[in-house]
Amino acid sequence: MLKYxxxxxxxxxxxxxxxxxxxxTYPYGRDAVEIVYVSNDSSARGILEQGMFITNxxxxxxPDIGTWNLxxxxxxxxxxxxxxxxxxxxxxxxxxxGIDAIDIERTNLNFGLDLRGGTRIILKPKENATKxxxxxxxSTLQTRANIYGLREMNFFSxxxxxxxxxxxxxxxxxxxxIIDELLSAQGRFEAKISKPVEIxxxxxxxxxxxxxFPVTMAGNDTIxxxxxxxxxxxSFTLGGIEFEYVNATDTRLFLMGKAYDGDDIELIYxxxxxxxxxxxxxxxxxxxxxxxxxxxxxxxxxxxSGVQSYLDLVGGERYLESEIFLxxxxxxxxxxxISSDLGGRIVQExxxxxxxxxxxxxxxxxxxxxxxxxxxxxxxxxxxxxxxVISPALGEEFFNSTLYAALFAAxxxxxxxxVRYRSLRISIPMVFIxxxxxxIILGISAANDAMIWLVALLINxxxxxxxxxxxxxxxxxxxxxxxxxxxxxxxxxTIDLPAIGGIIAAIGTGVDHQIIIAxxxxxxxxxxxxxxxxxxxxxxxxxIIFGAAATTIAAMIPLMSIGIGFVRGFAITTIVGVLAGILxxxxxxxxxxxxxxKE
Amino acid sequence: xxxxxGVLASKSVIIIPVMILLLSVGFLAYGYMQTGEWxxxxxxxxxGTLITVNSPSxxxxxxxxxxxxxxxxxxxxxxxxxxxxxAMTIEVxxxxxxxxxxxxxxxxxxxxxxxxxxxxxxxxxxxFWFQAQLGIVIAFIFMGIIVFGxxxxxxxxxxxxxxxxxxxxxxLAMMQVFGIELSLASFAALLMLIGYSIDTDILLxxxxxxxxxxxxxxxxxAFKTGITMTGxxxxxxxxxxxxxxxxxxxxxxxxxxxGLVIDIxxxxxxxxxxxxxxxxxxxx
Numbered sequence: 052m053l054k055y056x057x058x059x060x061x062x063x064x065x066x067x068x069x070x071x072x073x074x075x076t077y078p079y080g081r082d083a084v085e086i087v088y089v090s091n092d093s094s095a096r097g098i099l100e101q102g103m104f105i106t107n108x109x110x111x112x113x114p115d116i117g118t119w120n121l122x123x124x125x126x127x128x129x130x131x132x133x134x135x136x137x138x139x140x141x142x143x144x145x146x147x148x149g150i151d152a153i154d155i156e157r158t159n160l161n162f163g164l165d166l167r168g169g170t171r172i173i174l175k176p177k178e179n180a181t182k183x184x185x186x187x188x189x190s191t192l193q194t195r196a197n198i199y200g201l202r203e204m205n206f207f208s209x210x211x212x213x214x215x216x217x218x219x220x221x222x223x224x225x226x227x228x229i230i231d232e233l234l235s236a237q238g239r240f241e242a243k244i245s246k247p248v249e250i251x252x253x254x255x256x257x258x259x260x261x262x263x264f265p266v267t268m269a270g271n272d273t274i275x276x277x278x279x280x281x282x283x284x285x286s287f288t289l290g291g292i293e294f295e296y297v298n299a300t301d302t303r304l305f306l307m308g309k310a311y312d313g314d315d316i317e318l319i320y321x322x323x324x325x326x327x328x329x330x331x332x333x334x335x336x337x338x339x340x341x342x343x344x345x346x347x348x349x350x351x352x353x354x355x356s357g358v359q360s361y362l363d364l365v366g367g368e369r370y371l372e373s374e375i376f377l378x379x380x381x382x383x384x385x386x387x388x389i390s391s392d393l394g395g396r397i398v399q400e401x402x403x404x405x406x407x408x409x410x411x412x413x414x415x416x417x418x419x420x421x422x423x424x425x426x427x428x429x430x431x432x433x434x435x436x437x438x439x440v441i442s443p444a445l446g447e448e449f450f451n452s453t454l455y456a457a458l459f460a461a462x463x464x465x466x467x468x469x470v471r472y473r474s475l476r477i478s479i480p481m482v483f484i485x486x487x488x489x490x491i492i493l494g495i496s497a498a499n500d501a502m503i504w505l506v507a508l509l510i511n512x513x514x515x516x517x518x519x520x521x522x523x524x525x526x527x528x529x530x531x532x533x534x535x536x537x538x539x540x541x542x543x544x545t546i547d548l549p550a551i552g553g554i555i556a557a558i559g560t561g562v563d564h565q566i567i568i569a570x571x572x573x574x575x576x577x578x579x580x581x582x583x584x585x586x587x588x589x590x591x592x593x594x595i596i597f598g599a600a601a602t603t604i605a606a607m608i609p610l611m612s613i614g615i616g617f618v619r620g621f622a623i624t625t626i627v628g629v630l631a632g633i634l635x636x637x638x639x640x641x642x643x644x645x646x647x648x649k650e
Numbered sequence: 651x652x653x654x655x656g657v658l659a660s661k662s663v664i665i666i667p668v669m670i671l672l673l674s675v676g677f678l679a680y681g682y683m684q685t686g687e688w689x690x691x692x693x694x695x696x697x698g699t700l701i702t703v704n705s706p707s708x709x710x711x712x713x714x715x716x717x718x719x720x721x722x723x724x725x726x727x728x729x730x731x732x733x734x735x736x737a738m739t740i741e742v743x744x745x746x747x748x749x750x751x752x753x754x755x756x757x758x759x760x761x762x763x764x765x766x767x768x769x770x771x772x773x774x775x776x777x778f779w780f781q782a783q784l785g786i787v788i789a790f791i792f793m794g795i796i797v798f799g800x801x802x803x804x805x806x807x808x809x810x811x812x813x814x815x816x817x818x819x820x821x822l823a824m825m826q827v828f829g830i831e832l833s834l835a836s837f838a839a840l841l842m843l844i845g846y847s848i849d850t851d852i853l854l855x856x857x858x859x860x861x862x863x864x865x866x867x868x869x870x871x872a873f874k875t876g877i878t879m880t881g882x883x884x885x886x887x888x889x890x891x892x893x894x895x896x897x898x899x900x901x902x903x904x905x906x907x908x909g910l911v912i913d914i915x916x917x918x919x920x921x922x923x924x925x926x927x928x929x930x931x932x933x934x
Contacts, residue, residue: 165898175774211777436771438748445704445764449896456893463885471878549835552902556842559886559906563849563879570875591860598800598852603845605792609785610841614694614778614834621838621902629845 055646056518057529060511061639064536064631065487067507068494071540072158074503079104079137082114084152086135093149094142099135105152107134116154123148159497163547163620164221166450168443173615174218174433182208184431185216190418192220194379211615218433219616240313240424241378244354244389245297248304255304258357259290260349260395272299292350308354310375315347316424328413331366331406337417338404341424345399352397360391366406377420385420453551460555461486464562472569480643481565484636488561491631492554492624495540504540511537524586528593532634539627550620557628560603564632565640568592572644585648589641600633661927667920670912671816674823681826689822692833695779697772699742701751704764704895706735714738717758722746728829730900737895744769782837789841790815797848801855809924810851813916817847820916821909830905835898839905846883846910850876850917858925865929869922876917880910 053059077083083104089096105113109132113119126148132141164171176184185208196204205221248255254267257276267275274281274296281287286295297305319341320326326339343351358373369391377385387405403420407413464485468478494500511533519525544550571592572585583591603625610622682688693700703709708729715727718740726741738760742751748767756762770778794811801807818840822832830836857872858865887910890903 165896173774175771211781215777434771435769436774438767438769440768441766442764445702445766448704448764449894449899452893452895453899456890456899459889459893460886463889464882467878467882467885471881548896548898549838549902552835552838552899555886555890555899555903556839556845556906559883560845560849562882562886563846566875566879566882567853570871570878591856594860595849595852595856598796599845599849601796602793602848603842605796606789606841606844608792609788610838613781613785613837617694617778618834618838621835621842625842 053517053521054523055642056514056523057526057638057642059514060529060533061487061635063507063510063514064494064635065490067503067537067540068490068497070503071494071497071500072160072490075157075159075499077155079106081155082106082112083155084113084116084119085155086150086152088151090149090151093147094144095133095140095148095150098140098142099133099150103135104155105133105135105150106137108132116152119152123150159499160493161496161498161543161545162450163545163550164439164446165441165548166446166453166546168441168446170220170222170441171437171439172220172435173437174220175436176216176218176431177434178431180216180431182216185218188218188431188433190421192218194384194419209615217436217615240311240316241309241381242311243295243307243376243378244310244351244373245376246294246306246308246354246358247372248306249359250299250302250304257289257306259292259353260356260397262290264289266304268299268304274299274304290353292353307376308350310350310354311343311347315344316341317344318342319421319424321421325402326417328410328417330410334406334408335410335413336404336406337413338402339417339421340400340402342400343398345397348397348399351393351401352395355389355393356395358394360394363388377424449548453548457489460558468562468566471566476647477569477573477644480640481562481569484565484640485558485562488558488628488632488636489554491536491635492557492628493546495536495542495627495631496544496546496550496624498543500543501541504537507540508534508537526638528634529638532631532638536631536635539630544623545620546624547620549618550624553621553624554628556621556625557632560599560629561632561636564596564599564637567595568637568641568644571595572641572648585645589645592641593637596633596637600629603629661923663919664923667816667915670820670915674820677823677826678819689826689832690829691775691779692831692836693741693744693768693770693775694834695775695782695832695837697770697775698744699746699748699751699767699769701740701742701748701755702737702766702768702897703740703755703760703762704735704737705761708736709738709760711738714740714755714758714760718742718751718754721754722751730895730897735895737897739897744771778834782832782834785837786818786841789844793844793848800852801859805928806855806859806925809921809928810848810855812924813851813913813921814844814847816916816920817843817909817913820912821905824908824912825905828904828908830901830908833901835901836905839902840909842902842906843909843913846880846906847913847916849879850913851921853879854917854922855925858929865926869918869926873918873922877914880914884910 083106086099086101086103086105088101089099105119107113108119108122111122113122126144127146128144130141130143131148132139176188180188189206189208193206207219207221209217209219211217246257248257248266250268254265257264257266264276269275269280272283276287276289279287281296283296283298286293288294293309295307297307299305320339328335328337355371355373358371360369360371362369370388371391371394373389373394375387375389376383377387387403393401405413405416405420407416461482465478465482468481469475472478515530515533568589572588607622607625611619678688711727711729715725718725718727722742724743728739730737730739740751742748748769752762752765752767790811793814797810798807801810821840821843825832825836853876854869854872857868861868884907887903887907890899891907894900894903
């Protein structure tokens with residue numbers, strides 16, 4: 052049996068590919084839908100997120116998106132209970148549920164937007180951008196996307212062959228206006244600081260650095276400042292600072308003062324001296340400095356002036372009773388404590404710090420805060436150079452018509468091969484080899500498959516070692532294939548329509564090459580002066596095949612960098628398909644033909 | 651069959667591929683003189699907006715063209731039929747807001763639920779066009795290196811290169827005839843054509859130069875193998891052309907199909923004749 056080691060290699064790689072495509076664990080069961088978007092007016096906003104799995108609604112199972120849409124369309128003005136990621140959530144639905152969901156992917160294949168439906172936008176910075184600028188743009192937009200609840204919107208910075216950077220944004224199944232909103236979002240940043248004011252005997256003093264304003268309680272939560280009465284939620288200006296009256300107790304009055312807006316943040320430091328992560332007891336602390344305008348620094352001093360401090364028993368440090376709240380487009384995104392030694396002082400380069408238990412979380416939080424502070428001032432303005440929108444229905448139709456096309460194509464190949472050779476023993480292996488190539492190409496492109504391919508690599512290595520030990524024929528190409536294909540398998544790329552075109556092209560060459568092998572080895576040409584051995588004939592067939600394959604790969608290489616990735620899927624798929632063909636499936640096919648010839 | 655053998659045996663048949671090539675160059679040049687462009691390029695390679703609407707039933711294209719032209723200036727409207735229904739593509743300038751066009755279509759009673767929009771800015775389109783031109787030059791340089799590496803002799807190598815160049819030029823001309831625009835997808839197909847063209851050429855050259863026997867017999871056996879290869883690939887492509895509703899796959903498949911038919915002529919009439927002349931001179 053081991054004489055067929057090249058066939059065994061093919062079997063191992065087809066099996067690994069099937070596993071790579073289909074092996075998937077469902078932590079919350081197969082019957083579920085995945086959340087893609089929670090709209091602003093949904094009461095689940097902020098609780099449920101993109102990427103979570105809904106398994107149950109009001110005790111009813113949700114096996115697919117059809118059921119979900121049917122049940123949710125009838126719900127309004129009542130409470131619903133959702134089972135999401137294994138936990139129950141109950142909330143009130145006003146007008147609509149406001150949760151968009153999709154069926155869970157049943158495979159590990161990454162299908163492109165043109166097959167799933169979605170939006171792809173390509174933007175170009177108006178000025179020449181560097182890699183750093185692009186990273187800043189992406190982190191800013193990512194932050195905005197998170198604020199809008201679009202957690203899995205994909206941002207890529209791509210470099211065109213002309214050296215210019217482009218920004219590509221992809222979102223599946225989402226309407227284009229949401230992206231427009233995201234890009235046009237003002238990103239208006241505000242930092243507000245809470246200011247507690249001590250009240251005794253119905254009156255107190257709002258202390259700024261060089262001024263103070265008396266305040267008296269006038270009952271019914273009304274306060275009097277400088278002869279004016281204010282209710283909760285009212286705003287007023289004291290000493291050039293905009294304050295909001297939040298609430299009051301018998302002993303304290305809470306105000307919220309606006310310290311900085313986007314214009315006050317002049318610089319965000321990211322050099323190692325002023326920005327970084329360091330381990331502290333029980334976690335990691337992140338810090339970075341910002342340069343604020345003199346006016347902003349003065350407002351900070353005024354608001355924090357006269358505020359009491361307290362000792363944090365966990366960290367052993369003193370903090371002000373004031374906290375700083377960061378808002379983006381009037382949505383609260385973060386709040387931070389203020390070190391007690393900063394109270395009432397003019398600090399032009401304050402440091403922003405916080406801590407997280409995990410290092411990764413601390414890094415993420417630091418990036419997020421930096422992005423928020425930068426937001427509103429995208430480092431460069433962007434112009435839209437390309438927009439592609441494909442409706443999910445159209446994507447599904449492309450997908451289905453492609454499946455039909457594959458079936459028709461397989462049928463056409465079987466018929467033509469059978470007509471030519473009149474032998475099922477030649478045509479059936481040919482069709483199976485062709486199908487195995489499709490499976491291997493898809494398996495290589497699949498995601499989350501590194502472990503599977505590692506196992507395949509080890510088994511291949513074992514097979515190759517045994518064949519070498521047993522002194523079977525040497526086949527360098529099959530050996531290279533046994534190692535290279537599992538390594539390629541760990542890569543992942545998107546199967547879009549051009550990639551499907553690439554599969555067709557690769558299978559086309561694959562079948563062509565098998566015909567060459569079959570014709571070279573099986574035919575006895577009258578003119579031959581001597582009988583060539585089967586092995587010599589196979590060698591000649593492989594000379595032709597390698598020449599053709601090398602040219603095909605060479606022609607595909609320039610295509611990789613054309614059109615900033617529009618047809619990269621075609622090039623990658625064709626190259627991988629041709630490689631898998633010459634290194635795995637054709638050696639196996641040649642071995643099958645050789646065996647048939649000996650009978 | 652014997653008749654076919656006779657055609658392949660005659661050296662004067664080389665006139666057919668040469669004539670087709672000259673006609674194609676003439677046709678492209680005529681187009682260039684008329685429009686200032688060698689080929690019709692898709693929006694990806696010149697900038698613009700393409701709106702695609704799919705529907706199970708047909709469209710009243712005349713009426714739609716009229717309404718849209720009055721509102722948005724010059725448009726290009728095409729209708730594509732497939733197994734699964736009809737598709738209509740509308741090309742407008744990139745400064746027209748595609749959502750407005752979709753709205754206008756809706757008011758004309760067109761069902762626009764299955765639609766897609768693709769916009770490419772003019773500068774990006776020009777950049778892609780430049781990359782494409784550079785890409786094909788690089789592809790030919792790579793191909794030349796590999797082909798010379800395989801055969802190590804000038805005449806067969808040049809013959810193979812000429813067949814590939816001629817395949818691409820004639821295919822480009824045929825694309826103009828059939829109204830297939832040069833897009834990134836059809837460009838990918840053109841590059842792929844190099845691979846398919848080389849397949850049969852290397853097969854033929856190897857059979858002629860590296861095996862023994864009667865020259866015409868060798869060409870005939872190579873032809874049988876080659877035509878089976880091209881036949882299966884064409885079978886696959888036709889299957890796709892009749893089933894797909896995707897403009898991308900349709901573009902790739904139609905260009906490959908045209909190119910393969912052209913390649914039959916260039917390989918078996920042109921390249922075979924050159925190689926035969928070469929083999930006879932060298933006494934093979």
